Amino acid sequence: MMNYTLCPKCGKETEKLYDNVCKDCFFENIRLAELPLVLHAKTCTKCGARFNRGKWVNAGNAEDTVIRNVENALSVHDLAENIEIYVEPRELSPYMYRVRVEVDATVKDEPVHQELNTEVRIVREACDMCSRISGGYFEGIVQIRATNRVPTGDEKKRCIDIANDVVHRMQKKGDRLAFITDSLDLKDGADLYIGSNNSGRHICRAIIVEMGGSFSESPTLFGQKDGKDIYRITFSMRLPEFMSGDFIHFKDKVIQIKSSGKRTIGIDLSTGSRFIATADEMKGATHTASMADAVMTVLVAVEDNAIMVLDPYTYETVTIKKPVSFAAQAGSEIPVIKTEYGLFALSGEHALENLR
Ligand SMILES: [Zn+2]
Ligand SMILES: [Zn+2]
Structure with missing residues (x-):
């Protein structure tokens, strides 16, 4: 035998009471979700940012903006559980969207469904960033x-x-x-x-x-x-003071700078050895020539540790140290650089590329 009580509101017999009234009376007063009829979505004309929950954020596309605005404006009943929201925007014009929303949830274990409609109007403004830049x-x-x-x-x-x-x-x-x-x-x-x-x-x-x-x-x-x-x-x-293509005089050496980053990297022209130093370590270095000063001259002879070239300015034959990995043949032209510290042969393809 079922146990029935009477609904105090409508007088109907009911098996179960929801907040002291029958199911029909209870759900009659429940609005699962509410949404304003018109929403305004602020968007920056210049960068496309949108105004969301009190601040400007970088935007996705216009549809995302519309959906987010609807989701933010939608209020769902406190008693709702297992809430599922479906938002379907329809573009009427670039600045006007018609949006249909469906909300499904359970209230006191009963499934509830509601459909809502709203209109989202895109309001064009300058965002915080763009108004600061223009100001x-x-x-x-x-x-x-x-x-x-x-x-x-x-x-x-x-x-x-x-x-x-x-x-x-x-x-x-x-x-x-x-x-x-x-x-x-x-x-x-x-x-x-x-x-x-x-x-x-x-x-x-x-x-x-x-x-x-x-x-x-x-x-x-x-x-x-x-x-x-x-x-x-x-x-x-x-x-940094010195760049790739500079020749510097430092601690009695002439160094060809190859790159200048956190450290300066170069080649010691008298030994062919690698040079690495920080800006602090290079205090006292002076600029002595640039790659633009390099010229081609005739290689007269090649010996074990020395080469003989024509001084491009005096046309005298001078003997200078042979660069490391030097492959040119006597009679050919090689690049040299003349500094106040002497004449140096440049080796490597890098030197040649810069000359041509
Ligand atoms: Zn009732
Ligand atoms: Zn902006």
Whole structure:
């Protein structure tokens, strides 16, 4: 024999009570989910970022933006369990979506289903990043210079490319303040105005990995905000003094620089041995010639440890040390470099390539 009670609300006989009323009366008052009829999804016209839960984030496509906005605006009843949400956006125009939502869940172990509709309007605005960039905002300056010389146009361009790569990578990881507001080409280098000091540090480190050099930071008081001092940081990036193609005089040796990164690598022209040193270790080195000064001259004779060449300027025959792995035949032309420390034969294909 079943045990029935009467629903206090409608008076029907019922086997089970839900919050003191019958099943029909209980579910009559339950709205499984609610959704506003119109939603506004803010999107940046310039970079495509979207405004989500109080902040700007890098966007996926427009449909993702619509779906996320609907999901954020959807409120599901507290008693619902095992919730499943299905969102189907339909594009009416690029700035207007009609969205159908189906929600399935269980409430007090009973399956409940609800269908809702909303309209999502795309509102175009400038995001935090784009409005800062267009307003000329910056937090720090990266000053690109070189030690005891002026950076070449190629070096400046390469530094700016590296800086752009760094900020793009940081932006992709979600750092929306990693941007370059402005870059100035100056006689003695380049200045980059940057959105965050953190990006300035990353830019300098990336330049050093590829091109060598060092950097230092100096903060200057810029103003106050909410009672706190605001500093702008100047990052002094110094490219190394010597580059590939330079010939330097250092500790009585003439060295041909092959590459300049964290360490400078070169060839000691009098012994043919490899040269490796950090910028600190190279204090006192001086520039003595450039690859542009190298010329071809006639190889007169080859001996065991020496070769005889024509001095390209005096046309006298001079005997100089034979480079390591020297293969040229007497009578042919070889590249040489004349410095105030003497005449040196250049070996290796690298030297020849640079001459042609
Ligand atoms: Zn009832
Ligand atoms: Zn933007």
